[in-house]
Amino acid sequence: MAAAQSKTWNIQNYILAALGGTLAATAIVIMVSAIFEPARISFVVTHASRSTPSYSTGVWLNLTVSANAGGQNRTKVKYESIFIDLVNSTKPTGRDKVLAEVDAKALPKEYLPSPSPISVNASALLIDNSTIEGFAGDQANIRGLTVVVTAQVHFKVGVARTRLYGIKVFCGGVHFADVQDNPSSDATVNYCHS
Numbered sequence: 001m002a003a004a005q006s007k008t009w010n011i012q013n014y015i016l017a018a019l020g021g022t023l024a025a026t027a028i029v030i031m032v033s034a035i036f037e038p039a040r041i042s043f044v045v046t047h048a049s050r051s052t053p054s055y056s057t058g059v060w061l062n063l064t065v066s067a068n069a070g071g072q073n074r075t076k077v078k079y080e081s082i083f084i085d086l087v088n089s090t091k092p093t094g095r096d097k098v099l100a101e102v103d104a105k106a107l108p109k110e111y112l113p114s115p116s117p118i119s120v121n122a123s124a125l126l127i128d129n130s131t132i133e134g135f136a137g138d139q140a141n142i143r144g145l146t147v148v149v150t151a152q153v154h155f156k157v158g159v160a161r162t163r164l165y166g167i168k169v170f171c172g173g174v175h176f177a178d179v180q181d182n183p184s185s186d187a188t189v190n191y192c193h194s
Contacts, residue, residue, distance in 0.1 A: 039075040039114050043067050043149050043169045043192040046119065050176040058127045061086060061135065061176050063100065065149055068117040076111035076156040080164065084122045085148040088135055098135055100124040111156050144173035149192060169194050 047064035069077040084100040100122035155162040169192035
């Protein structure tokens, strides 16, 4: 009779088995999360200038944004798209944001190992007087513009590819130096934050 009772499970055994299974599943989820943690990507505005085209009216705002995926050596990154907006939050009326055209051909088509810095050029043509004054006038150049970088990336850890991640960072106080006044002028480095 005693042998028959020892072979059957009572409620305490079921509870202990459930707790053990939950603990094992939690440990597996934590390990997988640590392995598939995406790399950190830092963005920096490394060049900003403005110029007036000789063939038309308007002002070009040109900039270069560098991105570097740091972190684990086994993590690779693929930039699917990058969008850059120029924002003047000090302008009380009128247009406060301009989309800069990004040179999409500069984006690598393959996964890059960490760390792998890339640079992307972008430019915005300002045509009407209100926009030129708001984004390239004296007041805008004193305070600087905010560059908003939005990137969509995939990460790859080993052979596993992660979901598409959206990253948005802000680079404040970017000054666009006038190329006609000083051809060798360049912007100071502006680090971006999320």
